[in-house]
Amino acid sequence: MNVKNFIDEGGAIMNLFHEGVVIVDQRGTVLYVNEACSRITGIPKQELIGQYVKDVVSDTNILKVLQSGYPALDIPARAGDSVVISNIVPIYDETQQLLGAVSIFRDLTEILRLNHRLSEAENTIKDLQQKLSLADLADGNDMLIGNSPAMKKIVEISLKAARVDSTIMIEGESGTGKEMLARFIHNHSERAKQPFVAVNCASIPETLLESELFGYEEGAFSGARRGGKQGMFELADGGTLFLDELEDLTPSVQAKLLRVLQFKELIRVGGTKTKKVDVRIIGASNQSLEKLVKEKKFREDLYYRLNVVRVEIPALRERKEDIPLFVHHILKKMRHKLNKTVKKVHPDVIRHLLAYPFPGNVRELENILELAIIMDDNQVLDLADLPEHIASASSDSSPTIQLPTLREMEMSLIKEAVSKCKNKAEAAQMLGISRATLYRKMEAYGIS
Structure with a gap:
């Protein structure tokens, strides 16, 4: 068999390759290039065929393979405007006489470009997550306003807790705004520009909860996604993970959560390697975890790990x-x-x-x-x-409360925003008005 026969038999197939293919004879003359070669190098096929390979690709390693008779694998080189990785192997006939060589190469420039696009996409996702968190915070301020001593105390504790990285336990009835308070803390912390991920433990089936939180490796179970999947802890890496309705965690998940809190590392379901994660945990429950600990329904060591800072949101009726x-x-x-x-x-x-x-x-x-x-x-x-x-509810039993006028409510809200925020621009943003409007209203109400 000669090189021409080799090309005749495989040329049609090689022309379908996404990788570039170059075939030379034993003297280094180019006999064949596929369509991908011209696409990657930017050199037309007619300018390559019949040329001495060194004249068209100056740093090629094909000549070294022809001289040594041994393959050269994963060799970087520049071909035209592209950087490529080549696998070059010699071609022998049945008598082991060297006939030439074939180089199959892939475009490293294209791979780098795809990696760059992937990196840009990941940054865009993180930016959108941050914007969503900030949008949710704007809604969440509705939950945190109030002139009651209880709410003022909660905001005070939350702002102090936001300055440190300790775990926080929020307790309160359903609908009191536990997730909104968690978002408030996150957005006033050093992690504000990182993801905020919220998980309702009661909404995920018990059989899936562990894999949703900690992720899984490929083949971990029937139906597992190819390549595995990140869990909520990995998605929240660098930011805050809010775990609501903790009382629904199974004993095995409680044990894995304790490990994350203790060692800042996790093991995916079906995996063996540990992965470091930097996540702040804010837990929440509408039941008394202390009571569940006494009833042996919740791990005592996990409870104390979670309960470093405790905030209890009172019911609206209180x-x-x-x-x-x-x-x-x-x-x-x-x-x-x-x-x-x-x-x-x-x-x-x-x-x-x-x-x-x-x-x-x-x-x-x-x-x-x-x-x-x-x-x-x-x-x-x-x-x-x-x-x-x-x-139809009777108002006779309602407490005697002096209802504020709209003017009084507006004045109270402006005072509260100015006292909580670092500057007037932040206060105006919290209130949803312009800085000029804020200054005008402060002057009208005599607020310094």
Whole structure:
């Protein structure tokens, strides 16, 4: 067999390769190049065939292979405008006479370009995650406002906790705003520009929870994704992982979580290698974990690891003086969501809201007001707009509270924002107004 026969038999197939192919005879004359070769090097096929290989690719290693008779693998070289990695092997006939050599090479420039695009995509994803976290914080401020001593104390503790990296345990009934408080802490911490990942442990089936949190390796179980999958801890690396409804963690997951807290490392499901992770944990529960520890339903050592800083959010019925402020904020939020404006809230609406116990807490209040705005047709919320079970609630038992005017509420909110923020620009952003408007209102209200 000669080189021509070799080309005739394999040329059609080699022309389909994504990699470049060059074949030379024993003197180094180019006999064949495929389409990919011209694409990668930028040199037309007709300018290559018949040429001495050294004249067209100055740093080629093909001649060394022809001289030594041995293959050369994973050899970097420059071909035209591209950097390539080549595998070059000699061609022998049946009598072991050297006939030439074939070089198969891939475009390293293209690989680097794809890696760069992948890196850019990852940076874009991180940027979007940060923007989403900041957007969620804007919504979350509704949950954290309030003039009640309890809420002022919670904000004070949270801002102090945000300055350190200790684990935090948030307890409170469903709907009190535990995730919003966790986002508030994250966005006031040194990790604010890193991911915030929230996981509701009760919403993930028990059989999948471990792999969702810690990830898994390829072949770890039937149906596992090829190449494995990152878990929530890896996705939150460098940032904050919020674990809600911790009481639903299985004993095995509790043990793995304890290891992460102790050693800052994890092992994927089906894996053997440890992976370092830098994640701040904020846990939450709507039950008393201390009680579950006594009942042997939750690990005591894990409880104390999580419970370095403890914050308990009171139920809305325990801080009813905050309801008028919540109403003001939620109406402002719904104006953008529903594209409907409410200019006035009838005092009877506030009285009936104060009389209602709100088993669903702030989340229920938000749902009630959203429905009321949808039902409203005159830009004034009155009893007819409220759900029947609220409108029929007796206001006789409601506590005697001096309801603030809109002016008083606005003044209180501006004072609170200015006291919490580093500067006026940040305060204006928190309030959703321009700096010029903030300065004008501060002057009107005599706020220094």
